[in-house]
Amino acid sequence: MSVALRRPAPPSATALFVMTLALVSLGLVMVYSTSGYIDAGSSRLGHDAFFHLRRQVRWVLLGLGLLFVMARMDYERLKKFALPILGLSLLLLFLCYVPGIGHKANGQWRWIRLFGFTFQPSEFAKLAMVIFMAKTLSELREDEIRSFMGGFLPATLITGVFLMAIVMEEDLGATFVLSVIVWLMWFVAGMRIPHLLSLVCAAIPAFLFFILSSPWRLERILAFLNPEKYRLTHGMQLDQSLIAIGSGGIFGRGLGEGLQKYYFLVEGHTDFIFSNIAEELGLIGCTIILLLFMAIVVVGLSTAHRMPDTFGSLLACGLALMIGIPAMVNLAVVSGCMPTTGLPLPLISYGGSQILINMMAIGILMNIVYHRCKTVDPRRKRA
């Protein structure tokens, strides 16, 4: 297997790497652009304008290392680790509630703090879930997947436990993203359409209950429908985001020339970094980012399409969705197409967990691409 690695990397793997690097680099620039002013004015951060940039650079370097490790490690070996990884991920999710380790930010227990690093287990859960689902689904026969008891029920039960754990952290965005990724993997794996639709039908009342269970969620939904009306309360963030995007226009204000970052758009370097990019780089910058994400998704899914083995195919599919779905949801949120949920833009937003996990995902995807080239080429020659 390792023979493949000594050959020159196939073009699509190189393309994946270059696109990832482009997104991550743009992310670094924009993290500085959006956080520099606030950091310099913050006595809590010691007026260090480079506070966030420095940390992000650290994460990116670590992420690059993980990316190369994953790219060189045979993805088949992940099968063996699938269950332990899943267990670890579940453990981490529950560690959020353990005093001393769990870390609260913005009123939500979403983080754990170990050895001075803050980590968001829900990001890790995504990767664990994708690997686990790819393994489980690839080991089931087709009729098992199509059966209720054999495929549907175990899959939904395990996923349900994860979703419950994340929902308890009030992380609606991550819950939504994870369920969409898993749901699409089931769909690709061949689960019956009525089963899948029944899940959607079940999700709707659950979603409604969830919204109505706390007044501020309802307010958020109302604010999403009319951000300008609620611009001083729950709609403020979205309204400021739309101002950023809209005022950027086609060409943007120019790199570093954005004004929304001067306290107008809070979380401008994390969940709403895309709005600041749109303000500074305009529609042109947005289009480039959108195309890059699209390209990553297309490369991933086309790899899945061509993989001879089901595990590799489902894994590639899941990994591509792991990048693509959060990106889409994030863009939909900041452009006002979806109610606001806290979700970082993969590879770009500030945040160690998402950088590490997503770069790992890219690394695994690259590894699958190597294998596809190795295994598919002879078949192509034959055809």
Place this chain on the structure above:
Amino acid sequence: MSRPLERTHHRRLTIVVALLLLCFLGLMLRLVYLTVALHPHYRDRADLQHRNATEVMPRRGEIFDREGRAMAVSVLCESLYVNCSAAPRDVREEVARACEEIFGQPAEGYLRRLQGDQRIPLVRRMEANQANRLRAVIQGLDLGSIDIVYLAPETRRLYPMETVGASVIGFTRPDHTGDNEGVAGIEFLLNDLLRGRAASGEALQNAALQPMEPLGLEILTVTAGHQVHLTIDSVIQRVAEDALAETVEHFEADWGTAVVIDIPTGDVLAMASCPTFDLNQRASEPEESKRNCAIMNAIEPGSIMKVFTFAAAMEEGLIDEEEIIDCMGGIWYHPARSRPIRDDRSHRFHLLPLHEAFAFSSNIATVQVADRLTTEQLCETYRAFGLGQRTDIGLPGERTGTLRRPSEWWGTDRISIPIGQAISVTALQTAAAMAAIGNGGVWQQPNLIQRVEDAAGNEVALDLPRERRSVVSSLTARRMAALLEEAVEIGTGTEAQIEGYRVGGKTGTATRYDEDLGQYMENSYVATFTGLAPINDPRIACAVFVSNPNRRIGHYGGEVAAPVFREIMEASLHILGISADPLTVAGEAPPEVVIEAAARLEAPTSSDTPQINLPPAESDHLMPNLMGLTMREVTQRLTTRDLLLRFQGSGRVVSQTPVAGTSLRGVSRVMLVFEESEGG
């Protein structure tokens, strides 16, 4: 090993790809809609919150004297601001250390002021070199934000003439734009005009409404306030202040004041107070020195009141200058008063022509003249002359003085008031009343503001009251002028004589009434003098008050105030280029004839020296060497010449135009530059 791929799998993958691409396309369309279609809307909303229409105060306008010499200017300088909440401790310490090094104050004081969490001006309006040193320090701090420690431009008010006209010009106190809020004098009166209109500029701000950048220098320089041209002539003002200061010092007086008025226009040429203060050191000068004595001190004027008593009687046709009046040997036991009315020991007469009784300031004669008038007639005339009435010149703190209504005149008032007791007036009122006599009996509201120009130089209309009223006939005015001239020629005011000019004036010496104690002070006097010149065509009126001169040195108006008047008047006549009278001899000729004669002689020789009949000595036609002389010495040296003197600066002459030795034929203007000598 995992199972092989199914066809369903491929089909469904294709569906997922299509679905995702569709979603991306939808997002793309949404972004296009936001950035293209909604761009104008969001651009406006962004501008609304990013741009703060800040009001930028313009640079304060200058104050000039009537010759365009700057008396108050605003210069741009910089102030150090610190946003204490954003500045970390080490930055604050560094700033305090730098300030200690640059400004010489202990660092602890600066640190204490930096304890709070506000944005404070730590050092305001520093010198340019200090600002540059501080700028280097700030750049070395590496703060990452311009909003924490920064230098912001502010204006600083400077008064190039220091003490000259200090109490008239007034001063400013700092507001958020620098020294820009007038609190006294003209600075207060015309504050709104000097400030100018606030220019609205746009500054970027963050969501905490803090400006993103300090206000630009350009904005401050472009929109300046209005410029005010005063009627004050700074040279006359300086001469008046110097003369007063010398007299107040010599006679150990409490205070002195002098007002000079241009008779034809009512312009105030000088309004001097002593003590005075240096406007540039206003914070450290004592408060008493900031009083404008010319309008804030109302005193009993004493004998100068007789001028107006006589004018009232003259106007009613009740007296004749040539009539003989009984001065009763200087003591008159008047039935209305327990104490006798006395004349001064040195001027006790029995029978005297009325004009001489006036010249020698006889109280007894004046009371007899006043007795021919009703209380209403007296009071009405005084009121018409503006005595005990506010002039409404506009300066803050003007006193009204006291002139009671006829119904409130009690007991001995009909004796006291006509000779200047039980009435109080300011120096400005007195000078304006004297100007009315010089102006053919027409009283004009005194005026301090010549014109106001906006920053572009267009004159701005001011709504200032300019009242004119006829008080007495022009004949009465001329007859009074003749009486006044005699008082200077032979009477109590001989100290006021000016060589080459015909001067009229009246002395006054009144017992000082202490307002704080509410009683007349034994052996404490106010010496006054008011007069005008030249008599044939009065141009300048002047009033001088000196309060509480030391009696052992002298206390009479004639010996204390008259010399001051002479100095001021002499300088004023020269500075304004008023020709010396062709006829300096008066007395015998009736005033009308004098005026006609003067007019006839004046016409062909207006630009020459008075001694036209004599072949002038050669030296008289050469410019003398004036280097190193003071302003007063210069005016004395050029006394006899009909030259218009232009002075610049203060101190001693360092430059003269024309140079010494050049012929003065055809030269009408002399330009002199003064500078303070090093040794002080």
